[in-house]
Amino acid sequence: xxxxxxxxxxxxxxxxxxxxxxxxxxxxxxxxxxxxxxxxxxxxxxxxxxxxxxxxxxxxxxxxxxxxxxxxxxxxxxxxxxxxxxxxxxxxxxxxxxxxxxxxxxxxxxxxxxxxxxxxxxxxxxxxxxxxxxxxxxxxxxxxxxxxxxxxxxxxxxxxxxxxxxxxxxxxxxxxxxxxxxxxxxxxxxxxxxxxxxxxxxxxxxxxxxxxxxxxxxxxxxxxxxxxxxxxxxxxxxxxxxxxxxxxxxxxxxxxxxxxxxxxxxxxxxxxxxxxxxxxxxxxxxxxxxxxxxx
Ligand SMILES: [Zn+2]
Numbered sequence: 001x002x003x004x005x006x007x008x009x010x011x012x013x014x015x016x017x018x019x020x021x022x023x024x025x026x027x028x029x030x031x032x033x034x035x036x037x038x039x040x041x042x043x044x045x046x047x048x049x050x051x052x053x054x055x056x057x058x059x060x061x062x063x064x065x066x067x068x069x070x071x072x073x074x075x076x077x078x079x080x081x082x083x084x085x086x087x088x089x090x091x092x093x094x095x096x097x098x099x100x101x102x103x104x105x106x107x108x109x110x111x112x113x114x115x116x117x118x119x120x121x122x123x124x125x126x127x128x129x130x131x132x133x134x135x136x137x138x139x140x141x142x143x144x145x146x147x148x149x150x151x152x153x154x155x156x157x158x159x160x161x162x163x164x165x166x167x168x169x170x171x172x173x174x175x176x177x178x179x180x181x182x183x184x185x186x187x188x189x190x191x192x193x194x195x196x197x198x199x200x201x202x203x204x205x206x207x208x209x210x211x212x213x214x215x216x217x218x219x220x221x222x223x224x225x226x227x228x229x230x231x232x233x234x235x236x237x238x239x240x241x242x243x244x245x246x247x248x249x250x251x252x253x254x255x256x257x258x259x260x261x262x263x264x265x266x267x268x269x270x271x272x273x274x275x276x277x278x279x280x281x282x283x284x285x286x287x288x289x290x291x292x293x294x295x
Pocket of ligand 1: 181183184185261262263
């Protein structure tokens with residue numbers, strides 16, 4: 001069927017044509033994709049991006065004529081074509097769908113060989129319980145609900161510190177291969193100021209076996225960022241933080257070879273390169289929840 005014929009068939013069904021744009025449409029492993037959906041007529045009440053098992057709610061803009069959101073590509077995603085579906089519902093409750101294809105391109109990740117205190121490679125049995133408790137605390141923080149996006153504008157780096165470019169690196173500790181490095185290390189001496197890169201809510205703040213002094217921020221819209229190995233924590237769980245607000249200081253706590261900031265990000269559960277957040281364009285303020293702004 002030609003495009004015109006398809007459009008005519010859709011018009012005959014009364015289904016509006018949704019236009020889905022992915023920026024970029026070819027994304028690296030660990031990348032962040034901006035998703036926009038245009039619904040020229042009629043406006044939609046809601047729209048969700050479906051990526052396999054994941055459902056990513058999109059933000060309603062321009063009275064339902066436009067939707068926007070961010071999709072994370074987990075760094076261990078298999079390269080290749082990834083079919084996506086946008087599921088919308090119009091004001092009358094009629095479902096409207098559209099499809100798009102994201103091309104995930106492979107990214108080269110390095111290998112880091114590190115020497116650390118042996119207790120961080122083979123933790124002593126008496127620490128097992130604590131490590132399990134830590135895991136549970138992180139699981140709980142990652143599950144904290146916060147559907148609406150809290151941030152506006154652009155993300156800024158959490159510390160004045162050069163990046164080691166080691167996101168996703170394979171890790172070999174004292175000669176033993178361990179899980180991949182799901183964050184990015186920024187080199188800075190102990191005491192360097194760590195600031196929130198954008199507005200958010202503190203969903204975890206405390207001391208952990210591997211991560212040391214840690215803060216997890218929930219920025220809403222499915223985005224969380226993490227700060228590990230801190231020497232000092234200046235916020236507590238439940239605090240709302242403004243962009244640039246002090247949250248702690250760089251340190252060398254937990255499984256480390258020296259002082260640095262481990263910065264990590266999860267978007268809809270996908271582990272993404274936090275550096276990708278810094279290149280996102282500014283985002284407008286969220287429309288107030290509940291009532292749509294103007295029709
Ligand atoms: Zn790290």
